[in-house]
Amino acid sequence: xxxxxxxxxxxxxxxxxxxxxxxxxxxxxxxxxxxxxxxxxxxxxxxxxxxxxxxxxxxxxxxxxxxxxxxxxxxxxxxxxxxxxxxxxxxxxxxxxxxxxxxxxxxxxxxxxxxxxxxxxxxxxxxxxxxxxxxxxxxxxxxxxxxxxxxxxxxxxxxxxxxxxxxxxxxxxxxxxxxxxxxxxxxxxxxxxxxxxxxxxxxxxxxxxxxxxxxxxxxxxxxxxxxxxxxxxxxxxxxxxxxxxxxxxxxxxxxxxxxxxxxxxxxxxxxxxxxxxxxxxxxxxxxxxxxxxxxx
Amino acid sequence: xxxxxxxxxxxxxxxxxxxxxxxxxxxxxxxxxxxxxxxxxxxxxxxxxxxxxxxxxxxxxxxxxxxxxxxxxxxxxxxxxxxxxxxxxxxxxxxxxxxxxxxxxxxxxxxxxxxxxxxxxxxxxxxxxxxxxxxxxxxxxxxxxxxxxxxxxxxxxxxxxxxxxxxxxxxxxxxxxxxxxxxxxxxxxxxxxxxxxxxxxxxxxxxxxxxxxxxxxxxxxxxxxxxxxxxxxxxxxxxxxxxxxxxxxxxxxxxxxxxxxxxxxxxxxxxxxxxxxxxxxxxxxxxxxxxxxxxxxxxxxxxxxxxxxxx
Numbered sequence: 001x002x003x004x005x006x007x008x009x010x011x012x013x014x015x016x017x018x019x020x021x022x023x024x025x026x027x028x029x030x031x032x033x034x035x036x037x038x039x040x041x042x043x044x045x046x047x048x049x050x051x052x053x054x055x056x057x058x059x060x061x062x063x064x065x066x067x068x069x070x071x072x073x074x075x076x077x078x079x080x081x082x083x084x085x086x087x088x089x090x091x092x093x094x095x096x097x098x099x100x101x102x103x104x105x106x107x108x109x110x111x112x113x114x115x116x117x118x119x120x121x122x123x124x125x126x127x128x129x130x131x132x133x134x135x136x137x138x139x140x141x142x143x144x145x146x147x148x149x150x151x152x153x154x155x156x157x158x159x160x161x162x163x164x165x166x167x168x169x170x171x172x173x174x175x176x177x178x179x180x181x182x183x184x185x186x187x188x189x190x191x192x193x194x195x196x197x198x199x200x201x202x203x204x205x206x207x208x209x210x211x212x213x214x215x216x217x218x219x220x221x222x223x224x225x226x227x228x229x230x231x232x233x234x235x236x237x238x239x240x241x242x243x244x245x246x247x248x249x250x251x252x253x254x255x256x257x258x259x260x261x262x263x264x265x266x267x268x269x270x271x272x273x274x275x276x277x278x279x280x281x282x283x284x285x286x287x288x289x290x291x292x293x294x295x296x
Numbered sequence: 297x298x299x300x301x302x303x304x305x306x307x308x309x310x311x312x313x314x315x316x317x318x319x320x321x322x323x324x325x326x327x328x329x330x331x332x333x334x335x336x337x338x339x340x341x342x343x344x345x346x347x348x349x350x351x352x353x354x355x356x357x358x359x360x361x362x363x364x365x366x367x368x369x370x371x372x373x374x375x376x377x378x379x380x381x382x383x384x385x386x387x388x389x390x391x392x393x394x395x396x397x398x399x400x401x402x403x404x405x406x407x408x409x410x411x412x413x414x415x416x417x418x419x420x421x422x423x424x425x426x427x428x429x430x431x432x433x434x435x436x437x438x439x440x441x442x443x444x445x446x447x448x449x450x451x452x453x454x455x456x457x458x459x460x461x462x463x464x465x466x467x468x469x470x471x472x473x474x475x476x477x478x479x480x481x482x483x484x485x486x487x488x489x490x491x492x493x494x495x496x497x498x499x500x501x502x503x504x505x506x507x508x509x510x511x512x513x514x515x516x517x518x519x520x521x522x523x524x525x526x527x528x529x530x531x532x533x534x535x536x537x538x539x540x541x542x543x544x545x546x547x548x549x550x551x552x553x554x555x556x557x558x559x560x561x562x563x564x565x566x567x568x569x570x571x572x573x574x575x576x577x578x579x580x581x582x583x584x585x586x587x588x589x590x591x592x593x594x595x596x597x598x599x600x601x602x603x604x605x606x607x
Contacts, residue, residue, distance in 0.1 A: 003429055004419050008527035033583040065414025065429075066434045072394040072411055083417050134575070147420035148387065163575055194586065201582050252475060 004295050009063040011288040013056045013200040014140035014248040020052035021136035028130045040185045043104055047096050053094040082143040089136050096129045122279020135139060150296040151228040155216035157209060163205040164281045170278035171198055179273055189263045196272045207248055208230035228293055238288050247282030298403040301457060302479050304602060305516040306496055307466035308375035310362050317459035324355045352378055354430040354439040363523050369492055376523035377424055380426045380441040383571035391421035403511035404443030412437055425508050426596035464594055479515055
């Protein structure tokens, strides 16, 4: 199995794809709930998702040993293959996101009345991409669960763990960008504060799912799962694993410490930015650990 | 009709003529111990016995694995074949995103170089860890036993079977049902006829039910785990796992021992529609909690303001 050689390109691809999907998915839901009509957050998520998905596609392509045969995926119909499904999710997602971005730019230059129709089109497209983004987040977990590698296939919780990582890293990316971005479509500080307030809860859910995944790994009679659990928690991958867990805990602490405080204060902003970075990098580390451990 | 090969483990003397025939037919180089060729050197290692090469590779598609057992019954060796089992429902075929791997009606799981994109997902999907990769080549491909489809099409036996037929005849080919019947008869006839007074064969045809059945079937005098073969009975999930409600699909995992492997991916994909609304519900719940909290704190602040005004 060590010959499989799924390395940094694969876990970076999954991390970027999951984060892009998570950012879009969360922004869409958040705007629906808050009743925001100017779609600033969704716009930000879409503009962030385009380069992230493009980079993920490029990494996936570079990992292929015979990349010039890639076009064959486009003419094949293999709905039982998670790789095929994944490619067919990434493409419509980025395609729709690009169309939405272009329409937003055009809309910005049009008269109010004329832009109404464009907004309707964007609305329909945003719903389609919401569904695609959700499936995109789950896809990397599905891809691994569909194998015969004990660490990946022995519990049904890997896909939910990866969805949780996708959502949390996506929200963290939105928070980070919203705090860093100053421009025409700047996100209101109250909105950023609310978004950041979700992070600790997402972290708790993510840690609970991760705990459940490891617990199921320990209880699984599938050959090799005990060994995998040892590698992750006490073996050669223990240090990065516990660093990622510590990063998630630190991010919770940082956000909780800013509760009720004015977001415009530098110390508060720094804490939230640091918390977002912890979530984003912790998510990368966790994905890398799970993918590497399956090949050891 | 689907062909099947029956391997009689106790009948194998480890001459490795099958390995030799396969290498000759497909022009596969020998793996040097010292690295005399341009292929990576592979020192002989003890895999419960000294054999070379130790495992399957892009240049070794069939291998006689000889395992030494030394216990209370005494010292003995067990022979088993390491190669593609040609599953009836191959996981590699289902996993391949471009259809480079296909299953022929005659039972062979074949591979098309021209279609392969090199994602290696088939390697991760195979329950037997068989497909290997030509990592030493600039444009590598997947390599594994392809059941000599050209010979099968001509009605001839695969190269390894033909080579064995000239020696011990422990590898034979026929229709799958016939081979199963033959294997069952061999097991029944061998009761009490083992070298050490026991049965000659364990009462199990490896490949009859494993992963939904395979086109290569094995008989052995020792439990198959002793030869390092993955046994699927050991993958059964805890009994209470059936009670876990997961879209109604995961509960079926308890009968995994006889299920074909592609259901793995199918189940994982079917779980997605149940996971996503779950995430949306959790996030909606979170939003509701926060909104209510904001509303209550605003109401409290309003009340406090009113109190302050009246005072």
